[in-house]
Amino acid sequence: MSQPKETTNLARELRSTTRKLFLFTGAWLASTALLTFGPRIWWGYDVLATGIAIGVNLFAGAMMLFAFFRHLKSMDELQRQTHLEAMALTLGITMILTVIYGSLPTVQLLTESPPANILFVMGITYPLTVISLWLSRTSE
Amino acid sequence: MKNRLKVLRAERDWTQADLACQLDVTRQTVNAIEKGKYDPSLPLAFKIADVFQLSIEQIFAPLKDD
Numbered sequence: 001m002s003q004p005k006e007t008t009n010l011a012r013e014l015r016s017t018t019r020k021l022f023l024f025t026g027a028w029l030a031s032t033a034l035l036t037f038g039p040r041i042w043w044g045y046d047v048l049a050t051g052i053a054i055g056v057n058l059f060a061g062a063m064m065l066f067a068f069f070r071h072l073k074s075m076d077e078l079q080r081q082t083h084l085e086a087m088a089l090t091l092g093i094t095m096i097l098t099v100i101y102g103s104l105p106t107v108q109l110l111t112e113s114p115p116a117n118i119l120f121v122m123g124i125t126y127p128l129t130v131i132s133l134w135l136s137r138t139s140e
Numbered sequence: 141m142k143n144r145l146k147v148l149r150a151e152r153d154w155t156q157a158d159l160a161c162q163l164d165v166t167r168q169t170v171n172a173i174e175k176g177k178y179d180p181s182l183p184l185a186f187k188i189a190d191v192f193q194l195s196i197e198q199i200f201a202p203l204k205d206d
Contacts, residue, residue, distance in 0.1 A: 010165065078166070078169040079166065081178075134168075137177045138171060
């Protein structure tokens, strides 16, 4: 009656969408590196080449987003709900911390607060909330 | 919502993995439903009813404070 987990539609579909997500995230990272370092290292700040690099980066970003949606849709409903709730929590936590972080130079606790640092907050908060929500629901 | 999933599964001598395979969900999802930590969507509830050849009302019942 029972089949190995690897043969279920869910597992097969998840494996396929995870592979595509990994691929497009890699492409986006590579195109981001190209956009960041390319003008200085390879094409001497040529406007056309930089414009093309921006276009490639936008395309790779769109493909990564599309792959992420496909990945979300391939999950079972508890996995999907967990990820959506983690995204909501991440958005809220990031918003609260961004306001505090942004005000630190004003209150002279920091000399500057580069907005890119907010990505680290999101990058840490999202997996942590996914793991804690998943464990709280599925612990034996 | 309370449910009789664990009893019905035991009557058929199915493991959580067996049921999860038939429902195309993870074993953890079956476990969360059995423990009342997660209420399934309507499509999944219909699928569960179909697997057990019962009506939804014979498997799921509202808690008093639902």
